[in-house]
Amino acid sequence: MQILKTKNDLQKIQGDTKLAFVPTMGALHEGHLSLVKIAQSYAKKVIVSIFVNPTQFGPNEDLSKYPRTIEDDIKKLESLNVDFLFLPDASELYPQGLEITHFANKELSEALCGLNRPGHFDGVCTVVYKLFDLIKPDYAIFGQKDYQQLLIIKDMVKTEQIMLEIIEAEIFREADGLAMSSRNIYLSPEQRLIAPKLNKALKSVAQGKQSIDEAKLDLISLGFELDYLETRRNRVFVAAKLGSTRLIDNISLSAMIPLLNN
Ligand code: AMP
Numbered sequence: 001m002q003i004l005k006t007k008n009d010l011q012k013i014q015g016d017t018k019l020a021f022v023p024t025m026g027a028l029h030e031g032h033l034s035l036v037k038i039a040q041s042y043a044k045k046v047i048v049s050i051f052v053n054p055t056q057f058g059p060n061e062d063l064s065k066y067p068r069t070i071e072d073d074i075k076k077l078e079s080l081n082v083d084f085l086f087l088p089d090a091s092e093l094y095p096q097g098l099e100i101t102h103f104a105n106k107e108l109s110e111a112l113c114g115l116n117r118p119g120h121f122d123g124v125c126t127v128v129y130k131l132f133d134l135i136k137p138d139y140a141i142f143g144q145k146d147y148q149q150l151l152i153i154k155d156m157v158k159t160e161q162i163m164l165e166i167i168e169a170e171i172f173r174e175a176d177g178l179a180m181s182s183r184n185i186y187l188s189p190e191q192r193l194i195a196p197k198l199n200k201a202l203k204s205v206a207q208g209k210q211s212i213d214e215a216k217l218d219l220i221s222l223g224f225e226l227d228y229l230e231t232r233r234n235r236v237f238v239a240a241k242l243g244s245t246r247l248i249d250n251i252s253l254s255a256m257i258p259l260l261n262n
Pocket residue numbers: 023024025026031032034035141142143144145146169170171172173179180181182
């Protein structure tokens with residue numbers, strides 16, 4: 001695997017083979033690796049980026065504490081035969097300082113995570129636009145784990161007329177249903193046992209076994225500090241804190257229909 005750090009390095013790899021891109025913030029887990037495998041099914045060459053983007057973190061969020069496991073990440077990507085890792089310094093992506101240059105669609109960004117994380121999606125759009133512009137991939141793979149982000153990126157690609165195809169990846173979960181996340185390592189052993197209840201709540205709402213209000217009360221009684229639990233666009237979305245760890249998850253209502261018929 002070739003490790004690239006600069007715009008110049010990137011220019012050297014742009015050729016005539018199709019390129020699929022997986023943007024990440026590192027601390028890689030099986031969920032990220034499932035995106036890499038999808039990328040490999042779309043294009044001959046795959047590039048992964050690892051960059052903890054400062055502009056998408058709020059002032060009281062976990063930027064400085066965000067897990068960084070670069071040696072391990074490199075081993076995982078090498079074991080999958082990834083072609084390129086883009087590992088830029090902040091000065092490479094933000095030569096003029098940490099400015100927001102791209103804003104998320106307001107209608108999509110003001111709800112759900114946008115309410116408690118003002119400016120978060122503008123930071124995401126800014127960095128993703130820069131990465132697309134530098135890397136010029138044919139495909140970019142995003143996880144449904146961050147469903148709102150996925151919709152916002154798709155909207156940006158459309159409005160900015162960026163020439164690439166966004167591919168969606170299903171949520172990769174632990175055996176007990178907990179959606180994989182780099183932040184799961186913050187959970188204490190006790191919290192780790194409670195965390196899968198978030199997914200259980202989504203399922204019971206989607207299957208009509210519990211109302212949103214009942215599920216909210218259950219989660220609160222388990223110790224979750226609820227940010228939101230709501231249905232939108234045929235999906236149920238949840239965000240909640242367990243201690244200081246913020247977890248998100250979502251589930252499609254239509255994916256539940258076969259279960260409802262049983
Ligand atoms: P992150 O490193 O958390 O910014 O995530 C990078 C990409 O991986 C995003 O497109 C996420 O949606 C995706 N991702 C993270 N966790 C999962 C998961 N459990 N299943 C599928 N995709 C994921």
